[in-house]
Amino acid sequence: MKSQIAFFMGEIDCRNHILKHGSSRRTIVQNAKKVATRYVRAVDELSRPRKPVKLAVVALPPATEAQHGNEHQPSVGTHAQRTVAVAAFNAGLRAAAKSCGMQVFEAIASLGDEQGRPLGAYFADGVHADPRCLPVVVQELRQKGWLDMHGHDLAVAQALACIAPPTRHSLPCGLGDLRTARLVLAERAALRCRAAGAKTAAVYGAGRHTHDLGLACFTRAGLRVVALLDDSPAVDTLHGVRVMRPDAVRTRFDAVIISSDGHESTLLQSAKRRFGSSKLIMPIYTQPE
Known part of the structure; x- marks a missing residue:
C-alpha cells in the first residue's frame, strides 16, 4: 500500500512573503503562481527517491482580514491584495499538481465569504481553521480515497464525535444544498456510533x-x-x-x-x-x- 503524505503551505507565508515582492495585481499574481509551481515541483522531487507514495497538496485557506503586527511574520498589503495572492497561489497549485499527478485538497480553501474573508463559523480567530471544519475536511478526504472508514481511521471519527456543526452559516463545498447537508450530518451520526464501538x-x-x-x-x-x-x-x-x-x-x-x-x-x-x-x-x- 502506498504511503500517503499531504503537504501544507501556510497562509502566513503567502500573506507575508509574496506581497513583499510585488504590489501591483500583475506582479502579485505572477509571484504567487511562481511560488506555487516551485513548491509543487520541490514536493515532487523530494518524494521521487522514496518508495511509492501518494501525494497531495492543500490549497491555502481564505486570507485573514486581520493586520497582524508580528515582527517576524506581519501582514503585508491590504486584504484585497492578500486575497488576490491566495487565489493566484491556489490556481498555480492546481495547475502544477495536475502536471505532477498530485491531488489538491480544496475543503479549507472554500471556507470564505464572497469577499474572500474566512467565515467566522470555521475560523474562531479569523486566521486558523478550527475543529468545526472537520466534517467537511473528512468528507473530502474520504471522497478522494484518503480515508477508509471501514478500517483504522476511527481517530477521525472520535474527533468528529466531539464537535458541533455550524448553525448560522451555509455549509461550504456545495453543502448548502439541503440533501447534501443531510447526508453529511447522517454520516457524522454513523461516525459517532463507530467511535463508540458500534x-x-x-x-x-x-x-x-x-x-x-x-x-x-x-x-x-x-x-x-x-x-x-x-x-x-x-x-x-x-x-x-x-x-x-x-x-x-x-x-x-x-x-x-x-x-x-x-x-x-x-x-x-x-x-x-x-x-x-x-x-x-x-x-x-x-x-x-
Whole structure:
C-alpha cells in the first residue's frame, strides 16, 4: 500500500512573503503562481527517491482580514491584495499538481465569504481553521480515497464525535444544498456510533426522510444497518432492509440512529423509553446527550 503524505503551505507565508515582492495585481499574481509551481515541483522531487507514495497538496485557506503586527511574520498589503495572492497561489497549485499527478485538497480553501474573508463559523480567530471544519475536511478526504472508514481511521471519527456543526452559516463545498447537508450530518451520526464501538445499527424511522436519505451514508462509515424500525410501518422493506415495529425486532444491533427531520425529538424519547441504556441512541440533527 502506498504511503500517503499531504503537504501544507501556510497562509502566513503567502500573506507575508509574496506581497513583499510585488504590489501591483500583475506582479502579485505572477509571484504567487511562481511560488506555487516551485513548491509543487520541490514536493515532487523530494518524494521521487522514496518508495511509492501518494501525494497531495492543500490549497491555502481564505486570507485573514486581520493586520497582524508580528515582527517576524506581519501582514503585508491590504486584504484585497492578500486575497488576490491566495487565489493566484491556489490556481498555480492546481495547475502544477495536475502536471505532477498530485491531488489538491480544496475543503479549507472554500471556507470564505464572497469577499474572500474566512467565515467566522470555521475560523474562531479569523486566521486558523478550527475543529468545526472537520466534517467537511473528512468528507473530502474520504471522497478522494484518503480515508477508509471501514478500517483504522476511527481517530477521525472520535474527533468528529466531539464537535458541533455550524448553525448560522451555509455549509461550504456545495453543502448548502439541503440533501447534501443531510447526508453529511447522517454520516457524522454513523461516525459517532463507530467511535463508540458500534458496528451494527437499527435506523428508527422508515418514512420519507429515510427513503430520501438512503442507507449508504451509514454504511460508508463502516456501520451495518440490520433493521429499520417504525411505529406504523407502511412497507415491508426499504432499501433492501426489513421494516418492523420496535417491539417486534429480534435482530441484534449495537446502536439506534434516529432518522427524521420533523419528529426527531419524539422518536428520540421513544427510543430511550424502549431501549434505555442497553443501546447507543444517536440523533442526526441534535447533539447526543
